[in-house]
Amino acid sequence: MRRHDVVVVGAGLAGQRAALAAIEAGRDVAVVSKIHPLRSHSGAAQGGINASLGADDSVDKHTYDTVKGSDYLGDQDAIEFFCKEAGPTVIEMEHFGTIFSRAPDGSLARRAFGGAGFPRTIYAADRTGLALLQGLWERLGTARFTLYDEWDLTHLVVRDERVHGIVAFDRKTGEFDEIAAKSVVIATGPFGRVYGRTTNAHSCTGDGVAAAYEAGAFLKDMEFVQFHPTALLESGILITEGARGEGGILRNARGERFMSRYAPNVLELASRDVVSRAIYTEVAEGRGFSGPYGGYVHLELMHLGKEKVESRLQEIVDYSRIFAGIDPVTQPIPIFPAQHYMMGGISTNLRGEATLRGLFAAGEAACVSIHGANRLGGNSLLETLVFGKQAGIAAAAYAETAPAPAMKESDLDTAVAPLRAWSDRKDGEDPTVLRTEMQQVMDRYVGIYRDEATLLEGLKHLRAIKSRFSQIRVVDQSKVYNVNLTDALETGHMLDLAETIIVGAVARHESRGAHSRTDYPKRDDAQWMRHTLARKGPDGPTLSYSPVAYTRWDPKERVY
Amino acid sequence: MAGTTVSATFEVYRFDPKKDASPRYQRHTLELAPHTTVLTALLRIRGEIDPSLALRYSCRSSICGSCAMQVNSKSRLACETQIGPELERHGRIVLEPMRNQAVLRDLVVDQAPFWHHYAKIEPHLILDPRRPMPAGKENPMSPEEVERFKETPRCIACAACFSACPAVEADPGFPGPMALAKLYRYVVDPRDAAHQDRLLAIQPGGLWTCLRCHLCTEACPKDIRPSERIRDLKEMAIRVQGATELGSRHAVGFKANLRDRGLLNEMKLVRQTSGLFGMLGQLGQGIRVARKKPEILSRPRRIEGLDEVERIYAALDTDGGDAK
Numbered sequence: 001m002r003r004h005d006v007v008v009v010g011a012g013l014a015g016q017r018a019a020l021a022a023i024e025a026g027r028d029v030a031v032v033s034k035i036h037p038l039r040s041h042s043g044a045a046q047g048g049i050n051a052s053l054g055a056d057d058s059v060d061k062h063t064y065d066t067v068k069g070s071d072y073l074g075d076q077d078a079i080e081f082f083c084k085e086a087g088p089t090v091i092e093m094e095h096f097g098t099i100f101s102r103a104p105d106g107s108l109a110r111r112a113f114g115g116a117g118f119p120r121t122i123y124a125a126d127r128t129g130l131a132l133l134q135g136l137w138e139r140l141g142t143a144r145f146t147l148y149d150e151w152d153l154t155h156l157v158v159r160d161e162r163v164h165g166i167v168a169f170d171r172k173t174g175e176f177d178e179i180a181a182k183s184v185v186i187a188t189g190p191f192g193r194v195y196g197r198t199t200n201a202h203s204c205t206g207d208g209v210a211a212a213y214e215a216g217a218f219l220k221d222m223e224f225v226q227f228h229p230t231a232l233l234e235s236g237i238l239i240t241e242g243a244r245g246e247g248g249i250l251r252n253a254r255g256e257r258f259m260s261r262y263a264p265n266v267l268e269l270a271s272r273d274v275v276s277r278a279i280y281t282e283v284a285e286g287r288g289f290s291g292p293y294g295g296y297v298h299l300e301l302m303h304l305g306k307e308k309v310e311s312r313l314q315e316i317v318d319y320s321r322i323f324a325g326i327d328p329v330t331q332p333i334p335i336f337p338a339q340h341y342m343m344g345g346i347s348t349n350l351r352g353e354a355t356l357r358g359l360f361a362a363g364e365a366a367c368v369s370i371h372g373a374n375r376l377g378g379n380s381l382l383e384t385l386v387f388g389k390q391a392g393i394a395a396a397a398y399a400e401t402a403p404a405p406a407m408k409e410s411d412l413d414t415a416v417a418p419l420r421a422w423s424d425r426k427d428g429e430d431p432t433v434l435r436t437e438m439q440q441v442m443d444r445y446v447g448i449y450r451d452e453a454t455l456l457e458g459l460k461h462l463r464a465i466k467s468r469f470s471q472i473r474v475v476d477q478s479k480v481y482n483v484n485l486t487d488a489l490e491t492g493h494m495l496d497l498a499e500t501i502i503v504g505a506v507a508r509h510e511s512r513g514a515h516s517r518t519d520y521p522k523r524d525d526a527q528w529m530r531h532t533l534a535r536k537g538p539d540g541p542t543l544s545y546s547p548v549a550y551t552r553w554d555p556k557e558r559v560y
Numbered sequence: 561m562a563g564t565t566v567s568a569t570f571e572v573y574r575f576d577p578k579k580d581a582s583p584r585y586q587r588h589t590l591e592l593a594p595h596t597t598v599l600t601a602l603l604r605i606r607g608e609i610d611p612s613l614a615l616r617y618s619c620r621s622s623i624c625g626s627c628a629m630q631v632n633s634k635s636r637l638a639c640e641t642q643i644g645p646e647l648e649r650h651g652r653i654v655l656e657p658m659r660n661q662a663v664l665r666d667l668v669v670d671q672a673p674f675w676h677h678y679a680k681i682e683p684h685l686i687l688d689p690r691r692p693m694p695a696g697k698e699n700p701m702s703p704e705e706v707e708r709f710k711e712t713p714r715c716i717a718c719a720a721c722f723s724a725c726p727a728v729e730a731d732p733g734f735p736g737p738m739a740l741a742k743l744y745r746y747v748v749d750p751r752d753a754a755h756q757d758r759l760l761a762i763q764p765g766g767l768w769t770c771l772r773c774h775l776c777t778e779a780c781p782k783d784i785r786p787s788e789r790i791r792d793l794k795e796m797a798i799r800v801q802g803a804t805e806l807g808s809r810h811a812v813g814f815k816a817n818l819r820d821r822g823l824l825n826e827m828k829l830v831r832q833t834s835g836l837f838g839m840l841g842q843l844g845q846g847i848r849v850a851r852k853k854p855e856i857l858s859r860p861r862r863i864e865g866l867d868e869v870e871r872i873y874a875a876l877d878t879d880g881g882d883a884k
Contacts (some may be wrong), residue, residue, distance in 0.1 A: 001804075036671070038717050039624040094698040097685040097751065099706065100715045106700030124713065130623060138684045172664060201619040206634060237621045297796060314714075319621060322640050434605045476612035478576050480665045484611040 001407060004030040004146065005399040007166055007181035008391075009153050009208045012040035013129070013384035013393070014363025015187030016136045018352075019394025024165030027399050030179060032148040032168055034203065034486070037137050039203040042363075044382060045114060045129025045317065046240035048121035049093075049385075051086035051355045054110055054329035056372075057118040059083045066379060067553045069115040069271050070372025070458075072529060074222070075549035078093055078350040078368045082379075085386045089214030090122055097413070100124050100147040101312075103282030111312075112245040113377040113446070115271035115560070121246075121378040126240050128346065132381060147177050148179070152486055153207050155415035156184065156359070157407055158215040163407035166211075167415035172488065175477025176416050180407040183358050185394035186212055186346055187388065190364040191548045193490075194498040199231050199238035208238045209365050210493030212346050218355045219534045219541075220347035220367035222497070223504030226375055226514050227448050229275035232324045233293040235340040239316055241377040243270040243301060246312055249300045250279070251332070252287040263560040270560035271379045273514045275338040280448045289334065298332035299380050313391035326421065337448060341380060343371045347533060352391025358398060359404075360556045361389035369531065372548075373513020417476075422488050428473030431488040438491070450505055451519045458484035459502045463540075500541045507543055508532065525555050563590045568602060568643050572613065573656040576665050583663075585654070586610070594644030598636075598653065599627055601643060602667075614666040622781055625718035629667050630656040635723040635779040660736075668829045673732065674719045681762070683746060686755035692792040697721035702719040705750050712745040712789060714782040721776035721786050727769045735762070737776035737786030744789040745797060759797045767794055768807020819873050820865030 002236050006022040008015045011033035022029045030038070034474040039555075062083040067074055094100060094108065103107040113121040124131030148168065154176070156166040165180035191206025192198040213219055229250075230239040232349055244250075252258045262278040263270035270278075272550040282288050283295035301309050306329045310317055313328070320326040320333050346354050346361035348368055353363050363384040370383060422428075445458025471494060474482035511517050529548050534541040568590050575583035587691045588605050599617055606613050616626040620639045627638040635658055646653050650783040661669035693699065721737035722728055727737045735743075743762060747755050767790065794811065803812040813832030818823050830846070831839050841847075863869075 035618055035624075035626065036675075039618055039626050041619065041624070043716070044619050044623045055809065081636050088696070095685075095693045097749070099749075100711060102699075102701050102703050102706050104703060106702045106705075108698050127623070127714065130716065134713070134715075141679060142684050172670075180610040201624060235620065242881065246786075251611065315623070322642075323621065377567075397756065430607070436607070469762055474611075474738045477580065478614075478665065479576055480576060481607070481614040482612075484613055485613070 001178045001180055001409075002030075003180045004028050004397045005181065005183065006030070006183045007032060007179055008185040008187060008392075009033075009166065010040075010187035010189060010269055010363070010365065011037035012189050012363065013132055013136060013381065014189075014365070014388035015185065016140050017385050017388030018134070018139055018185045018187055018360070018362055018392035018395065019145055020143060020219060021389045022396040023145055025111060025393060025396035027396045030146040030148060030181070031181065032151045032153060032166070034150060034171070034207070035147055035148070038133060039048045040133060042381070042454050043130040043133040044201060044238070045381050046126045046238060046494045047242035048123035048128045048378050049090060049113060049132070049244065049381040050113070050116070050120050050376070051090040051382070051383075052116055052118070052120055053082065053087055053090065053122070054268075056118065057120055059086070061117055062086060062120060064553060065116050066370065067560055068556075069374055070370070071374055071523065071558055072550075072555040073224075073370065073372030073512060073527070073548060074370050075530070075553040076553060077547060077549045079370050080230055080551065082370045082383065082386055083397055086382055086556045089382060089385045090420055093132055093135055096135045096139040097275060098124070098131050100131065103130065111242060112269060114244065114269045115239050115276065115376040116378070119410055121242070123242065125311070126313050127243050129381060132385075136229065137232065137252065145409035147157045152489060153188070153211055154489060155411075156211040156215040157411045158356055159406065161216070163356055165216075167412055169412040171481050172261055175320055175483060176412060179409050180405045182399035182405055183360060184401040185352070185391050185395045186354075186359070186361040186365050187363045189390070189498045192339050192342065194440045194501065196436070196440065196444050196495045197231075197236045198339040199228055199236055200339070205490035205494050206365070206497045207490065207493050208361070209346055210496050212354065212356075212359060212361065213496060213534075213536050214271045217359055218347040218530050219500055220344055221372075221504070222344035222500040222534055223368055223532060224343035224373050224514050225339060225446070225501065226272055226341035227276040228335040229272055229279055229337050230335040231338035231340070232319065233291070233296055233334050233336055235323050237301060237319055238340065239319070239335055241272070241312070243299060243313055244315055246301075246308065247304050248299055250275075251300060252282045253289045253297075254287055256287070256288070258282050266560045267284055269372055272340075273379065274518075274560055276448055278334075278515060279337055283336070291334070294336065296334045296336045300332045300334045301328045302330060302332070329554050342374050343367065343369070343373065343375055343486045344504070347531075348391070350387070350390065351394040352387055353394055358402060360391040362388040373515060390460065391402060398523055419485065419489070421475040422472055423477065423485070425471070425473040428471050429468060430475065431472050431484070431491040433492040434465050434469055434472065435487065435494070438462065438495060438498055441465070442501075449516050449518050451517060452506060455502055455506045459506065460494070461501070462498055462502060466499065496536075502533060503541045504532045525553050531556065564593070566594050566644065566647060568592050568596075568601065568647055569652040570605065571652060571654045572602075572667070573612070574666050575663055576702050577663065580778060584674040590855065592646070593642060595642050596647075597639055598631055598643060598655065599638040602638060602655070603681050614668050617669055623716060625716035628658055628718040628720040628723065630658060630723070635659070635720040637718060637720065637781045640781060641772050658719060660725065660728045661719070661725055671719060674722050674736065674738070677717065677735040677779040678717065678742060680742045681735060681739050681746070682758070683742050685746070685749065686754035687751075691753065698749050698808045701750060708748040710746055710789065711784045712741050715741060715784050718780055718781060720781060724775040724779035726773060726775065731769055732793045735766055740767070740770070740793060741784050741789045744793050747793065754801050762793070762802065763797055763801065763808070770859065771799070818869060821861070822866045825859060
């Protein structure tokens with residue numbers, strides 16, 4: 001058994017920032033990550049990070065845009081704190097060594113992003129996540145901590161509503177071990193791979209969120225799933241909102257700049273839920289293009305000129321060329337929405353505290369909530385750093401006074417037994433078969449537009465897959481780098497989380513932000529301005545609700 | 561995009577050092593569209609044929625750096641390598657783990673040496689205590705200063721360059737292209753106060769081990785051009801320290817020779833590189849060479865058209881050495 005004061009699970013931006021804060025507070029910190037920290041999905045974030053640093057901008061304006069973007073489901077006290085921290089957070093990352101793009105006067109360059117009243121998004125070309133991830137990792141390299149590199153989390157050990165540590169295994173050797181800790185910070189990122197058509201990396205399987213749910217933590221607002229408007233057709237690879245921020249436009253098959261019908265004031269720079277629904281509607285009503293990978297519309301960058309496209313959207317040029325065979329300097333990019341971001345996650349307050357003692361969460365794995373029903377572009381990178389730091393501070397403070405964790409030797413056996421059963425079975429389905437079926441169900445039944453009958457049909461299919469999961473078989477018997485075992489673990493995690501998404505979506509009888517019910521097309525503030533809380537029950541998630549914190553901004557109709 | 565498929569044969573390296581006496585190649589033939597990536601093909605092999613195949617992968621869009629491997633003997637990212645061109649050139653697709661790193665299993669290698677060299681160049685800002693960060697605001701940095709980083713901020717640490725580098729193979733103490741490109745990134749950073757120390761620290765046994773073969777630049781999926789940045793570091797190191805290392809003295813002597821006569825004076829070059837004592841150590845080899853090539857003992861005459869050589873040098877001196 002290993003022991004640390006604070007164990008951070010996940011080593012993207014949120015996990016690393018939490019670790020740094022806990023180390024600076026003087027705690028013995030371990031970072032557990034199933035992939036090397038520099039390979040985290042934070043590095044795939046393209047467009048930028050919001051901070052109201054411009055002379056014409058303000059914390060209040062950023063707060064208002066975020067509240068409005070959330071369709072009034074974000075907690076306004078948390079959003080005010082978040083936007084106030086934005087400037088210092090970006091400056092700190094600059095001081096850590098992050099290489100940002102610069103304006104001619106040497107200040108941090110800013111670009112326009114959707115749902116924002118001002119060019120507020122600070123960027124590093126179109127690889128802002130990579131720049132921040134390098135900057136933070138290289139800063140963290142000067143601190144003392146233990147890195148468990150390529151370790152998979154299997155279990156969060158909780159007794160008496162308190163966390164005592166985790167069980168994990170080293171992919172490189174196959175050895176399982178207990179890591180006792182006074183505080184555990186979950187920063188394992190999203191679970192976008194519950195969908196097939198997603199911009200998310202293969203690693204985005206929500207392991208920490210599922211482990212927290214299994215251990216009895218509350219998950220919040222799981223039904224709110226963001227679909228990014230512009231993803232490549234076959235692969236679902238992201239084309240940054242920065243492409244529209246730099247002036248890119250959307251056209252349907254008739255050559256119409258159709259966003260004028262959906263967001264007459266800001267056109268392509270409306271909020272992501274609005275643009276995704278617009279594209280979906282254009283295609284559904286026959287005004288899109290069609291091809292072997294389904295319907296689509298065009299994202300045009302040609303008019304921006306070769307120099308601008310190649311310098312500010314360098315990665316996008318490469319992605320389009322390699323993954324779609326398109327040169328965006330001279331050709332339109334065929335795009336269609338894809339799952340992109342999970343607004344929901346482990347329910348926390350703005351200090352990162354979850355509902356179990358000693359459990360903390362930050363980043364996309366958590367739900368504070370600042371994004372409410374729809375996240376604005378440029379706010380997720382900011383969230384990882386602002387709330388990663390808060391969770392690290394809170395986890396360190398808790399560890400300072402908490403009694404020693406009471407981990408038992410039998411905790412290891414309890415955690416490992418089901419995994420052994422998969423490997424010992426002589427017959428059974430491969431986990432990847434069930435994963436693919438789950439993804440097909442989510443793509444088909446839990447998409448941009450929803451209604452009760454479709455959602456219930458999806459839930460029925462998902463539960464059938466879940467029941468088969470108990471009989472899967474892991475064929476690979478090797479202890480070293482057994483990806484087959486990881487597949488099984490991840491698939492089990494995602495099946496639980498997918499269920500909470502659907503159950504939450506069925507229950508919410510309104511349309512708000514990214515949750516669009518054709519049978520309840522209006523937002524219903526009287527009934528539904530509240531957060532969904534899901535807790536694991538004997539027959540799936542049990543739901544309860546909590547009020548939205550609001551301070552200064554009364555709900556208004558959301559028009560862009 | 562979609563449409564016709566091709567019959568693609570893969571030969572995949574399989575080896576579990578804990579169980580197998582030696583590696584074997586597993587052959588699979590699949591019907592796939594020519595633009596299918598190697599990673600997509602591997603995931604199909606895992607999903608449909610053999611779930612026990614071990615590999616690293618994550619983003620599938622050439623940004624996480626997980627899936628570097630040898631595709632037909634070239635170090636590449638599996639996720640951005642399409643099978644069509646590989647089949648046209650080689651008729652089949654041989655997939656092997658990266659080189660210069662021990663195989664853990666199948667296509668997965670132990671990256672500890674790679675991470676070790678990266679950490680060893682101290683990849684973080686080192687500040688001058690007399691010049692702290694500006695409180696509450698960013699350090700100004702002009703777009704021209706950002707340009708000086710060249711493409712190095714795009715590095716995704718995939719280690720394809722480390723795998724391709726013959727100097728790493730010959731000398732495991734050599735930091736490798738990625739670490740040196742990272743060093744360059746910190747040396748040119750206007751916020752960093754340790755430029756000179758960094759250059760001094762990397763000279764002995766580091767910088768000059770590079771063979772200038774440019775295989776790293778060929779392997780890099782992000783066009784970082786590590787070999788060009790290593791060249792820049794060598795120039796900066798000579799400027800800071802003068803030519804004190806074997807490698808740097810050789811480079812400086814080579815340049816002076818050519819400028820002077822238009823030809824190499826090999827006797828002089830050996831003396832310039834190794835010094836008089838060093839020259840004695842190479843006496844045996846010198847005699848062997850002189851028997852076959854007695855002209856090396858005489859001072860070369862100036863070549864015709866030396867003014868042309870001078871013009872090239874003048875041009876190189878003024879544009880900062882970027883012309884080749």
